[in-house]
Amino acid sequence: MANLAQAIRLALHYGEENLGVTDIFGEDVGPPLGGVFTATQGLKTTWNTPLDERGIIGTALGIAYAGGRPVAEIQFCDYVFNCIDLLKLCGNAHWSSAGEYNVPMVVMTPVGSGIHGSIYHSHSFESIASHIPGWKIVMPSNPLDAYGLMLAALKEPNPVMYLAPKALLRVKGEELIPGEPADEKTLNQMINAPLGDRSGWAPNWPKVEDFTVPLGKAKVCREGQRATVISYGRTLPLCVTAADELRKEGLDFDVIDLRTLYPLDMATLQGSLRKTGRVLIVNEDTEVTNFGEHVLRRLIDTCFYDLEAAPVLLAGADVPGVGLAWELERASVPQQPDILAAMRKLASEKA
């Protein structure tokens, strides 16, 4: 099974071959490295940029204006924060020009904690990203979705922000990507660059197929009656595991993977909340003006009177960074036990 980084690579390959992708670029995205997380190894349209995030985003916009199909990478989302003005421009070009131009571009960037990344290399980006109008925002939590969301992003005529949860990039999928060889070793041999000298290497791409996870469609990962748990990215599998654990105690949960953060799949969220009357939203971005608060507010707008208990946000601590020492990281962003505890508490809260 492909891991999440490989799934992105396969999707980008599919995009180069079938969806008109012209440029996959960013710092260390091209040979020899193929991306600090290997997500762009062996692709034919990659190139290495100057160390200049503003140049990366601006150039992507220019390529899109000129009819190209760019995929720009910011090496870590921790380094995108000098470009918020440019991201706003990308997001408002269509509207400002009253429809004259549109901007088909994808920005992808690894986000979040989980690799001992310390103060930088652990940032989240969804809260600020979702506040920038004109972007669609996705965040996969498994390789198949990573593949399908990337294809959807590459078909989209508008800017799409593709957030890749760093902690899950090496995690293998449970479902095969259409066209992916069933045997993991075979896949690795086909598409992973060798260690050492790579100058003579070329990938041997499997014939992966069209498979789209439509933008704006959440996925119900577990079904239950007791409460709704909404998450995405690194914390999603932790929620699933917690739900499986608690099911043994007789507490069953809807666990919903948002997959697309903007636009929200309100129908799925409302349906679940109307059923359960309880909701926990989990992410790891810092908790002040957090995207989960938006989800919560949207649910309150339409389902307040369906709530049986106070809705809960479990998010990152309101501290200036994720510290390097494990105890610091553990305490800064939700971990498995925190999620389990929050779910148990929500399930048992008196109505």
Place this chain on the structure above:
Amino acid sequence: MANLAQAIRLALHYGEENLGVTDIFGEDVGPPLGGVFTATQGLKTTWNTPLDERGIIGTALGIAYAGGRPVAEIQFCDYVFNCIDLLKLCGNAHWSSAGEYNVPMVVMTPVGSGIHGSIYHSHSFESIASHIPGWKIVMPSNPLDAYGLMLAALKEPNPVMYLAPKALLRVKGEELIPGEPADEKTLNQMINAPLGDRSGWAPNWPKVEDFTVPLGKAKVCREGQRATVISYGRTLPLCVTAADELRKEGLDFDVIDLRTLYPLDMATLQGSLRKTGRVLIVNEDTEVTNFGEHVLRRLIDTCFYDLEAAPVLLAGADVPGVGLAWELERASVPQQPDILAAMRKLASEKA
């Protein structure tokens, strides 16, 4: 009575004379202009910078490191979005260095709509600003608070973001700043630069006095039983006017001016909400991952079971900009009638 821009000017003058302010700087902040809104006319430590917001924020941080007391202006908050990384650095310097350095600096910037500013010159900043840890954030809605909050900011050993509501900069106060001459014309003659050649001009400062609005203290502007209205900046006086209007209909509201957005004065907010059981939060930033959603979530964390009706956020439309034509601006950010309608609806909602 001083207007809000004059109140800032007086506060900065007080800061220069009494609080060790060493540098007030930014684009067009020094002579001859003294700021595009005149907030820095006649001050003795002002200087004009290159047209480079990153240089402005970085230099402020450097000045603070070296023992200075900088007040940096970003001409319009619309142009701060290439500096979010630097603002994050300012906010995390103390924490990252485990207390070794602290950063006494103020960034002030005009925000929001109301001057026909079009797509740029109408942005709000509180949602993204409040998501940056390590900053305290204030936003006055009248000249006296503008003065007192600036003095508090200048006494603070941490970075303070001072958001000035553009629409209110020319609005005069109802209360005198301590030391301000009672006669408005006198004040104008003393501290307003003349039109035309200003090279020979010097202000004649009134002896303004120490007056601090403590950070983290909201102000209850109107008291009532029916519901709580929380706002700040441009929309605050609209809420007050609406409350006065509705009182005639027998509907009385608590209207709370946050004044400090971070840290939140939760005690005041909770006290009010526990009394009224209903809450409307009003601001004009775009509504996705909006700071008002944070206020709402914090209230839900502690007061959910006190709520008698669904809490409401009235915020800016989720569109990529405030359009120039009045009909577009009107429809994009909350106006008096929208607020009035929201308050009336909340007050009458069935519990």
Place this chain on the structure above:
Amino acid sequence: MNMPRTAKDKAAKLAPELKLRIHDHMVQARLTEELLIRLVRGGQGYFWIGAPGEEALGVPLGLLIDKGEGPDHDYLHLHYRSSPTVLTMGAQPIDLLRQMRSTATDPYSRGRNFVNHFAIKAWNIVPVTPTIETQYTVGPGTAWVQKRHGGTGISIITGGDAGTAEGDFATCLNWSTRPGHELPVLILIAHNGYGISTRAAETQASPHLHERAGPFGMRHGEVDGNDPEACYFALQAAIDYIRKERKPFCLQANVSRLYGHSSSSGAQLIKDERDCLVEYEARLEKEGLLSKDAAEAVHERWRAHLKEAYQQVLQEPMPDSADIWKHIFAPAQEV
């Protein structure tokens, strides 16, 4: 100076018809802007910013552009003082009046943006942004597509002097000169000596901003931006070089800011700035090409044109509040 040779070779050889055409376009641009200023002063618009004083630069640029859609033609990354260029390319003055009045018929933004904020896809004019100098990060993107595409299309980026202080200017120098990937980019600095109220001499060590291109191995030069013929030759030389060599060039033109920064600063005529139109009319008269009367006739023709256009605009509808929801996202396309 580091100008391509051709600049000198062709000097002083403009055909009389071209000279008169330049004059005509200069008058068109000036009178259009002056009407805009009168409108904003009269409360017929919220804000004015524009290009009076830059006609001698903008008009020749407009004449030299390869106009069209797609990478075979030139891409334009313009700032808010580009009306002479865009009008010379064929834009209609009435459309600027529309944008000034924020009518629903404003073709560039449907009443959303300030005047002089163009967006014309058929001519590769990408949306003019109010953010100073961000265009410098975007231009290399269109040029990169053009370089790969082949042909002679180039990407033209304009900006002011103060704005070169933004790091984006350096970004553009770097991204346009990657070894083996030099890009067909024209960087055009319109140096008027000010950023709003701040004198360039207060914040910039050198008045020769184009020299910053040198250490990147980029050719560069400087021209009198009040002389339309000098501008024509300098631009022609630079553009020829870029079209042919597929490498960038940085040109600085020293221009006037005839009505100050914008309506925020009053938009009054500044007496001690050079006026390129006055100068050019004197020159054409001296050369026997344009009598005072003939010049006045040109003015009169444009005045009449503008008057009529304005009457028309007054009839046109304003945007509707529901319009804010239009064009947030482009509709999905068949792939």
Place this chain on the structure above:
Amino acid sequence: MNMPRTAKDKAAKLAPELKLRIHDHMVQARLTEELLIRLVRGGQGYFWIGAPGEEALGVPLGLLIDKGEGPDHDYLHLHYRSSPTVLTMGAQPIDLLRQMRSTATDPYSRGRNFVNHFAIKAWNIVPVTPTIETQYTVGPGTAWVQKRHGGTGISIITGGDAGTAEGDFATCLNWSTRPGHELPVLILIAHNGYGISTRAAETQASPHLHERAGPFGMRHGEVDGNDPEACYFALQAAIDYIRKERKPFCLQANVSRLYGHSSSSGAQLIKDERDCLVEYEARLEKEGLLSKDAAEAVHERWRAHLKEAYQQVLQEPMPDSADIWKHIFAPAQEV
């Protein structure tokens, strides 16, 4: 080249004791970094990034700094390859081991930040930031305070080659050269030819990045960063000039990246890079100043020192989860 005169005048006159001191510091820095690399390889830390290959530059810098707190002394805006400088200034190797292991005793960040991310207020070392080149925007701020304050303190900003592509580098050039407000800033580019995996030659037109200072009227120069004596003289000349003239200087040193970018890229010894320590030991031996045995004794002394330090660090506590809440805001002070 645009070096101040003094660089040549003083050439080849380093006192023998100073040469040996430089060598000693180079060994200290190298062995400390090599231990850090072993630790990260052995799982005794999460991440390594550091300076092996930059000792010939960093040690002389450390010797020439006016160390102390406040604007009378030098401010240091360092990047993550500054251990030779900071150790030479007197930092203890044990503190680097502490930061590598993220112990609660790490004096620079209490277990929060990566190794080599210093913050030492008593020596004006402002927090090292992982964001590439943001230090270039901050340095002019400390220098501005120093210029106003008077005295001879300067602000030193270091960074890599690839990072000069960020606009912040240009910001620094501009803000350090405002007419009449030139700042006492030393810009020090450690050019190792790479940004992670990307060769400088792939993204930068010129290998002489310091020349970008020229158009700002800033003096600049280049030096062999593998030659500690050349670095000493070049730095001394530049620093003397800055201290005295209160104007900026941009110096580029061409250095080696001996163990690759960081632990992410394996941190293996790169055989075909020049090794400044090996070269300097050969030179000192040739000059009769340091025998092989004497050199080995220096290594041995530092090895022993480091071993003991490491044993000590192993005893020390890790941070507690509640520590995340410390130092978010500085407490209010009396005004």
